[in-house]
Amino acid sequence: MLPLRLLTVTLCALFLAACARSPVVQLYDGPAKADSQVLTVKVPSEIEVFTINGKELEGVNTFFATDFKELKLAPGRYEILAYYKELWQLDVDNHEIVKTNPANFIIDGKAGDQWQLGFDKPQNVEEARAMEDSFSGWASNTETGEKVAAKESDLILNRGFLAPITGEEVTTATSNSIAPQNAAGANAANAQKSTSVAPGASYLDTLKAQWKQATQQERREFLQWISE
Template identity: 70%
Template sequence: MLLRIATFTLVSLFLSACARSPVVQLYDGPARSDSSIVTVRVPSELEVFTINGEEVEGVNTFFSTEYKDLKVAPGRYEILAYYKELWQLDADNHEIVKTNPANFVVDGKPGEIWVLGFDKPQDVEAARAMEDNFHGWAENPASGQKVAAEKSKLVLKRGFMAPITGEEVTTPTTNSVAPLATGAAAAAPAAQAAQATYLDTLKAQWNQATPEERREFLQWISQ
């Protein structure tokens, strides 16, 4: 009986999550019309690590359709994202392939829609080949403008679980991210973003490490 209840609960949660609209508001204040903000469409195969150096709740989804839409204020955004997909090898075996992150740059004006893209692998071998050489782009379908993603210096530790937080939301969240400053003033925020990114990586890896992995790490740094 308890097993049936647990199964029913899991199925209900799954259907509820799938029914939600994959939209996340990342600006302060009440919801605004799409004509006054920027929409960044992220394919479900991409996991967002940081936006402008900040880890933001709600940008990644466990249950999604083909994409999730991030609603942001107009301006420049640097989105560190990596490819992550579950591949079925045979009837009994699966493999999760994760790449190193790439830096997708979006400089959006009010009403624009930007879509993050990449060359989708056709098989698991092609996916594995992308692990250390992941490329992509941000594209404005209306204007045809296409900006190549920049290679990041981050190396995803595949021995630990990748940092994945958040779910789909249909109501505005308390988290927000501001656009980067433009021109010369952007240098300082960019440097701070890089530092924050490395720190976030270490924190995420420590939180996801097993007790044995933590012991080995502490022994290593004490040498």
């Protein structure tokens, strides 16, 4: 058994090594390409991605992120459903996780473009709570200064584990890559959002996504509920 001091040093070393990982996520097939050949989207650490073009993708929400995580995509148009999630320290012994409903960030970028998701950061937990039902933001091209306001989504992804979900069909990608939308795909996405409830075939994937986002306490309460 490791001495306490050695164990502490070992854990600290592992933590620092994890923090040093580059928060870069490749979301296209094939070998890594130069930044001049791909579309880069920088996502602040306080924002978590729910879906990209209607698909849930693994690895887009990195735990050991710095200020930003970088998503590397094939050039094209993307709709990124993302929400604010942050841990606020209330006092020495208490904290609160604030999560908002998602906003729809739309990016149409070419090879070499660098875009960044942004929002007005709350200064305290009260301001964070005020965003829960009205989260908004923008996507900006860091080179040209072009700024596109995020749109409201019909998706309700609130604090509870089984919050009501409407207006978005969610599927799990068969690989950790996502293709850009073409004109037909964009029209199909818009038609999807006009529906009031996501089709039944998408419920399982949605529940899986919700489970991943739930806290340990929320998972325990859910398991207790279904066992009754």
